[in-house]
Amino acid sequence: MESEFIQESKLLIFRITEEIDECSVQKIRRKADYEIERYMPKKVIFDFNRVTFMDSAGIGLVIGRYKIVNMIGGKVEMANLNKSVEKIFEMCGVLKLIPITKLEEAV
Amino acid sequence: MFDNEMKLEFLSKSNNEAFARITVAAFASQLDPTIEELADIKTAVSEAVTNAIIHGYEDKTGVVKIVCKIKENELEIQISDNGKGIENVEMAKQPLYTTRPNLERSGMGFTIMESFMDSIEIESILGIGTKITMRKTIKKMEENLEEDDFANSLRG
Ligand SMILES: Nc1ncnc2c1ncn2[C@@H]1O[C@H](COP(=O)(O)OP(=O)(O)OP(=O)(O)O)[C@@H](O)[C@H]1O
Ligand SMILES: [Mg+2]
Numbered sequence: 001m002e003s004e005f006i007q008e009s010k011l012l013i014f015r016i017t018e019e020i021d022e023c024s025v026q027k028i029r030r031k032a033d034y035e036i037e038r039y040m041p042k043k044v045i046f047d048f049n050r051v052t053f054m055d056s057a058g059i060g061l062v063i064g065r066y067k068i069v070n071m072i073g074g075k076v077e078m079a080n081l082n083k084s085v086e087k088i089f090e091m092c093g094v095l096k097l098i099p100i101t102k103l104e105e106a107v
Numbered sequence: 108m109f110d111n112e113m114k115l116e117f118l119s120k121s122n123n124e125a126f127a128r129i130t131v132a133a134f135a136s137q138l139d140p141t142i143e144e145l146a147d148i149k150t151a152v153s154e155a156v157t158n159a160i161i162h163g164y165e166d167k168t169g170v171v172k173i174v175c176k177i178k179e180n181e182l183e184i185q186i187s188d189n190g191k192g193i194e195n196v197e198m199a200k201q202p203l204y205t206t207r208p209n210l211e212r213s214g215m216g217f218t219i220m221e222s223f224m225d226s227i228e229i230e231s232i233l234g235i236g237t238k239i240t241m242r243k244t245i246k247k248m249e250e251n252l253e254e255d256d257f258a259n260s261l262r263g
Contacts, residue, residue: 022157023121029211053128053146055153056219060211084146091222092202092215 001028005039012041013103019053025061032065036072044069047103049080058085059092066098079103108178111137115173119160119188127173128152134175135182138245147223148182148243154216155186155239161207163190163237180245184224187238193231200229 002015014032018024036044046062048054066076076098081089089095113134117123128149135148152173159171167190174185193199200221205214220227224241231237 019125021121021124021153022161023124025211053125053149053153055150055157056213056215057157059213059215063213064211083143084150088150088215088219091218092213 001031003031003035005035005041010039010042012036012039012044013047014044015047015050017050020051020058020061021053021055022057025057029061029064032061033068036065036068040072041069041074043075043077045101045103046076046078047080048078048082048085051082051085054085054088056088056092058088059094062089062094062098077101109176110179111177113175115175116170119164119167119169119171119190121157121160123171124153124156124160127156127171131173131175131184134177135245138177138180138182139248140245144243144245148184151220151223151241152184152186154220155184155241158216158239159186159188159190159237161210161212163188163192165191180247182243182245184241185238186241187236189236192233192235192237193229194233196229196231 001017004013004015005011012035016028018028020028044065062076062078069076077100078089078098079101080103081100115127115130117127131152132145132149135145140148156171163169169189172187176183198204200217202218203214205212217227220239220241224243226242228240229237
């Protein structure tokens with residue numbers, strides 16, 4: 001996962017580059033929590049553009065971060081979901097909590 | 108009986124998850140599934156394998172077994188463990204039910220398996236283990252094409 005913080009808007013972007021499962025999620029979670037604590041962002045966007053696989057570990061990941069960011073008064077959004085990732089979030093009601101937003105993939 | 112069959116056994120380590128789902132997907136690909144069907148199969152396998160590793164064996168290491176069978180255009184996947192078993196299967200199947208909320212589990216695994224596959228059976232005995240059997244019929248290429256033609260003709 002790569003992260004980018006935009007100071008002016010206090011926006012923290014997490015670009016997930018790996019497949020999300022039980023095996024990979026622990027490392028992603030640790031890094032995300034570290035960066036959230038470090039920057040105290042107003043908004044966090046998870047960019048799924050390069051995620052080729054995700055199972056229910058992804059639900060726990062975004063809901064867990066949502067709770068933390070919510071506590072510090074920030075918002076969480078998701079971008080660039082492929083069909084199967086969107087299907088999983090939709091099915092579990094995650095989209096009602098964490099909306100989809102537009103985000104261009106930076107080069 | 109079956110047209111094709113494969114068996115896979117591996118240790119209950121989470122870094123075997125990708126290997127397990129990719130192997131099943133490779134075996135399933137002889138049925139010519141669409142990319143979406145293949146993604147659904149991989150996700151369902153990942154759910155069952157993760158459950159065997161984190162709930163079945165918890166901190167212990169055991170063997171996870173997968174048997175895949177193909178008959179005509181139906182794929183059957185059995186995923187089993189000799190772990191601790193499920194106390195109440197009906198409860199476990201409920202969306203959002205999880206015994207490990209502290210691990211950031213969402214309790215959606217069985218719901219995902221149910222909706223991504225055509226059917227799922229759960230057999231479990233406390234202290235003995237758990238076996239999940241999932242089935243999915245892969246539509247033949249021509250049927251997919253026919254459906255596309257039909258959809259296209261509706262669009263005009
Ligand atoms: N192989 C297994 N052995 C023992 N218990 C299991 C097994 N599979 C599932 N369970 C039990 O069933 C419950 C529900 O499983 P399910 O996969 O739906 O949710 P989860 O694994 O808790 O969360 P998620 O899959 O969303 O990360 C689990 O919390 C666990 O108690
Ligand atoms: Mg699960």
